[in-house]
Each structure stands twice: as C-alpha cells, then as structure tokens.
Amino acid sequence: MAPPADPEARPSPFSGLPGALWLYRFDTDGRARPxxxxxxGLEAVQTADGHWHWLHLDLSDARSAQVVAGLALPEDACATLLAPDSHVNLQLEGDAVHGVFVDWTHQRGVDLAAEGQLRGDDGIGWLHFALTPTLLVTARRQALRSVEAARHAVxxxxxxxxxxRLLELVAARFADTVERSSDGLSVRxxxxxDRVLADSIGEERRDLAQLRxxxxxxxxxxAAMRRVLKQFEQRHPADTGHELLPAVSRLNQRFDDLDGDVATLQERARLLxxxxxAKLAERTNRHLYVLSMITALLLPPSLVAGLFGMNLPGLPFAHSTHGLAFALSLGVASSVVVYLALRRMGVSRST
Structure with missing residues (x-):
C-alpha cells in the first residue's frame, strides 16, 4: 500500500535545470563527465556523493533565477549570481565563495585554439560565480572566452x-589570453x-596609436583583477585554511608578472x-629650412626682376643689346651675396 502523500510537499515548479548551458559531474580524480x-534536478546537483558539479547558467534566460533560488547557497551568493554588476569582486563566507570576474567575450563558431590573441572587436564580459565544496555555479549574459576555454579543457x-581548482583554471585561461596578446604586441x-631606428618612418604613428x-x-x-585579488588576500590571512587562499596567491603572482609586462609595453610604446x-618634427624643420633658404635666395632676383620690369623712362640698359644679360647677372650676383651673408651669420648651416 502506497504511503499517504505529504500535504506539505510541493511539486517543483520546473523540471530539469532550465537556463543551464551545461552541467558537468567531476569524480574524485577530477575527471569531468557531461x-x-x-x-x-536541483537535488541531484547538490547531492554530496563523493562527486561535485559544475553548473553554467545563461542569465539572459529568465528561468535561471528560479534555478539559483533553489540552490543551497547563501543569500548574498545568490544575489551575486543574478546581479547586473559590472565590477570585479570576490567574497568568502564560511565555505561559500562568490564574486564577479572580468573576461573577454567570445563569438560563436570561432576556434579558441586558433584565435589565441585578442581581436579588435573583442569586448569585455562579466562572469558571475558562486561555489561550495561540492558545487560551482557560473553565470553570464554573453559567451565568455575563458569559460569556453575551461570547458574545452575539462x-x-x-x-x-x-x-x-576549476575557478582557478578559468582565471588562468584569462591570463593566458593576456599573455599571448602581450607577446603579439611585443613582436609588433x-x-x-626597427623601422624607426632605421629612419624609415611611414605609418608608425598610426600603428603606435593602435598598439597603445x-x-x-x-x-x-x-588591473581590476589584480586589485580585487590583492584586497582579498589582505582581508583573509594565510591561516584561514580555505583552499581559495593558495589559489588567489598563485593568481596574484601571475597577474603581477603580466601587469609588469603590459606596463613595459605601454612605456615602450609611449617613448617610441x-x-x-621628434623625428617627424626634425624632418619638418629640415623641409622648412630648405624652403626658407630658397625664399631668401630668390628675394634679390625677384627685386631685380621687379625693378627692370617697370615701364618707366630712364631704366638702365633699356636700350642696350646686352641689357637682359646684365639684368640676369645682377640677379644671380644678388643671390650669391645673400647666400654668403647667410653663411657668415651661420643661418645657412643646417643643425
């Protein structure tokens, strides 16, 4: 005979995990099974049977809020998963961790392995997460590169x-993208x-502006990730005993190194x-110098030509057969006199 139904029991408002993009179960060896x-349902995800789960939600699906509300997470952790925050944060409450990490957006159909570096149209996205010893819940509104890369890795x-460890893997994939992009920018x-040192300047100003x-x-x-991780490490001493502290320390070290590399690139690009x-200004000054010299040398002949071009009586050589030759000679001689005067004053010496 079947037992009587519990009057307090309520049927689940939904079946399965609506809004979930994927669900993985990890065994004791850390191997994932999709x-x-x-x-x-929620009970299977939160069952502590020696396994733990990774649930990834799409926040653009309104039903994801129902899933989050049914999870055994602190109230603040649920709020973090669903909040429209666009700043990085990391919080530890007992055994539960929650926060928001920054990530690069990912376009569907793009091969992550072949893509490697950032492209010009790659934007910024936000990864919301909450974890307990047996569950990692991640959520996003746009496809994110590091999360996709971590999924492919597991x-x-x-x-x-x-x-x-999985959250650290996601953050490490973010660092990998920064490192590859930094290496590519360094090569550029x-x-x-090399072109600047060879004095072969063409589109370098435009290229340097894009690189900066x-x-x-x-x-x-x-910098946002470094700041939050350092603040977290300062708030929680090393003897806290939570597994997240060593992971944060490792990420801090790597992000510090990457930030130093990027800062070096910025300084090199600015100095270059x-x-x-300076080289373009020097080239412009040389051009102006040449134009100024030409103008100065042509001023006396212009004066001579203007003088002999006046249709007035009494002009010298007006009736001479050698008048044109005398006028030309006088113009050339005046240019030579001006040139010698400029040399004597040092103006004609290019610096």
Missing part, C-alpha cells in the same frame, strides 16, 4: 579536483622600433611615439 541538464581531460612593437590602445584594453581588466614625433 550530463544532460534537462534530465537532472572536456579534453584536464584535472579539476575541486570547484576552487619590435618591428616598429590595445595595451590599454589589456591593462584595465588586468615620442621619438617618432
């Missing part, structure tokens, strides 16, 4: 023995520097831009 989010067999800057813009795009999100401007 699950069908439509076939599993699908290919990368080890992630805990939610903290070396080529521009790209270094700024790298530096701003990187100043050198290009």
């Amino acid at each position: 699950l069908d989010a439509g076939q599993y 699908g290919a067999g990368a080890d992630a023995d805990s939610p903290v 800057l070396d080529r521009i520097e 813009h790209q270094t700024v795009r790298l530096h701003r999100p990187l 831009q100043d050198e290009v401007a």
Whole structure:
C-alpha cells in the first residue's frame, strides 16, 4: 500500500535545470563527465556523493533565477549570481565563495585554439560565480572566452579536483589570453622600433596609436583583477585554511608578472611615439629650412626682376643689346651675396 502523500510537499515548479548551458559531474580524480541538464534536478546537483558539479547558467534566460533560488547557497551568493554588476569582486563566507570576474567575450563558431590573441572587436564580459565544496555555479549574459576555454579543457581531460581548482583554471585561461596578446604586441612593437631606428618612418604613428590602445584594453581588466585579488588576500590571512587562499596567491603572482609586462609595453610604446614625433618634427624643420633658404635666395632676383620690369623712362640698359644679360647677372650676383651673408651669420648651416 502506497504511503499517504505529504500535504506539505510541493511539486517543483520546473523540471530539469532550465537556463543551464551545461552541467558537468567531476569524480574524485577530477575527471569531468557531461550530463544532460534537462534530465537532472536541483537535488541531484547538490547531492554530496563523493562527486561535485559544475553548473553554467545563461542569465539572459529568465528561468535561471528560479534555478539559483533553489540552490543551497547563501543569500548574498545568490544575489551575486543574478546581479547586473559590472565590477570585479570576490567574497568568502564560511565555505561559500562568490564574486564577479572580468573576461573577454567570445563569438560563436570561432576556434579558441586558433584565435589565441585578442581581436579588435573583442569586448569585455562579466562572469558571475558562486561555489561550495561540492558545487560551482557560473553565470553570464554573453559567451565568455575563458569559460569556453575551461570547458574545452575539462572536456579534453584536464584535472579539476575541486570547484576552487576549476575557478582557478578559468582565471588562468584569462591570463593566458593576456599573455599571448602581450607577446603579439611585443613582436609588433619590435618591428616598429626597427623601422624607426632605421629612419624609415611611414605609418608608425598610426600603428603606435593602435598598439597603445590595445595595451590599454589589456591593462584595465588586468588591473581590476589584480586589485580585487590583492584586497582579498589582505582581508583573509594565510591561516584561514580555505583552499581559495593558495589559489588567489598563485593568481596574484601571475597577474603581477603580466601587469609588469603590459606596463613595459605601454612605456615602450609611449617613448617610441615620442621619438617618432621628434623625428617627424626634425624632418619638418629640415623641409622648412630648405624652403626658407630658397625664399631668401630668390628675394634679390625677384627685386631685380621687379625693378627692370617697370615701364618707366630712364631704366638702365633699356636700350642696350646686352641689357637682359646684365639684368640676369645682377640677379644671380644678388643671390650669391645673400647666400654668403647667410653663411657668415651661420643661418645657412643646417643643425
């Protein structure tokens, strides 16, 4: 005989995990197995059976809020997952961690392995997350590159023995993109520097302006991540005992190195831009010097030509057969006199 129905029990308002983009179950060795989010409910995700889960939600789906509300997470963690925050933060509450990380947007159909570096149209996105010892929940409104790269990594067999390790893997993929982009910009800057040193200046000003813009795009999100991670490390002493503290320390070290590399690129680009401007100014001054010399040398002949061009009685050589030769000789002689006078004053010596 079937037991009587519990009058307090309420049916779930939804089946499966609507709004979920993917769901992975990790075994004790950190190996991931993809699950069908439509076939599993909240109880299966939160069951502590020696496994842990990674649930990734699409915040543009309104049903994701229902899923978040049913998770066994602190109230602040649920608010962080659903908040429209556009700034980086990281909080630790007991065993639960929640926050927002910055990431690069990802276009569907683009091969992450072949893409490598940032492109000009890549924007900034925000990864909301909350984790417990048995669950990592990530959420976003736009497809994000680092999250996609981490998913491909765990699908290919990368080890992630805990939610903290997987979160660190996502942050490390963000750092990988910054590093590859920084290396690419460094190669471009070396080529521009070689052309500038060879005094072969063409479109270097435009190229340097674009390069400086790209270094700024790298530096701003990187600086935001460094600031938040350092503040987190300062708020929580090393003896806190949470697994997140060593991960934050490792990420801090790598982000510090990357920020130094990007800052070096910015300084090199700025100094090189100043050198290009100085070389262009020097070239302009040389051109102006040549024009000034030509103008000064042509002024006396112009005066002579103007004098002999006046149709007035009494002009010298007006009735002489050699008048034109005398006038031309006088114009040339006046230019020579002006040139010698400029040399004597030092004006004709190019500096």
